[in-house]
Amino acid sequence: MLTRDEYLVGWSVGHGVVPSRLVAGWLRAxxxxxxxxxxxxxxxxxISVLGVALIGGGAFAAGRWPALGGLLIAAGGVCDGVDGAVALVAGRAGRRGALVDAACDRVGDLLLGVGLAAAGAPGWVCGTAVAVGFAHEGVRVVARRRRLRLGVTVSERPTRVIVTVMFLVAAGLGVLADAGWWASAGAWTSLLLAAAGLVQLLAKITASAR
Structure with a gap:
């Protein structure tokens, strides 16, 4: 079993980036x-499958109880972080597990959009945000195959989960605006961040190719 420091080093090598203090704190947890x-x-x-199930339950609940939906999605997001930690600590990180994790992540991303749409956001905005997020992840996969270290962007998966949770909880509380307004704001925020993250990746790839 890896020690904490060995785990942090393994995470850094796998992601090609040294974690910030905030990320390092989450990794220790x-x-x-x-x-x-x-x-x-x-x-x-x-754990990956459980995470998807929780996010799916959150997306379903968001139509009637947005705050509950947000909390379930938050729990699913925690699973998304813990599954990788278990794989590294147990020395079980392999191709099959990586494929399962990636598949669960993409299904989870789709469900994030479904949750915001269920809470009242325009479906086309949610769908576009999901599509751009998929493009973001696709570009990263191609870059990794070329052994390019691109670091993190403003639209990593934890960011997508956090944005969805924040706006669904706000929609459920109904502070200052109704649920539909908050859900729409969350969808637009997700779309803008996804687009910005994709641009960041493309810019880094272009710079690396020079």
Whole structure:
């Protein structure tokens, strides 16, 4: 079983970037959760699937109870962080697990858009945000195959989850505006961040090719 420092190094190597203080704090928390799960023999893929199930439940609940939907999506987002930690700590990071994790992430991204749409956001905005997010991840995959280290952008998956959770909770509380307004604001924010992140990646790839 990896120590905490070994885990942090493994994460940095896998992502090609040194984590910020905020990210490092989250990684330490994920490590604490991963250790007992690793001892129990919990599969990283099982955690990934659980995360998708929670996000799906949140997207379904968002139509009537946006705040509850946001909380369920937040729990799914936590699973998304812990599954990778378990894989690294247990030494079970492999191609099959990576494929399961990537598939669950993309389904989860789609469900984030569904949740905002269910809460009252325009469907076309949610759909476009999801599509641009998919393009963002596709470009990153191509870059990794070319062994380009691009670092992080403003539209990483944790950011997408956090934005959705924040605006769904605000929609449920109904502070200053109704649920539809908050959900729409969340969808537009997701779209703008996804577009900005994609531009960042393309700019870094262009710079690396020179």
């Amino acid at each position: 994920a490590y604490r959760v991963a250790r007992p799960l690793t001892r129990l023999g919990v599969s990283p893929s099982a």
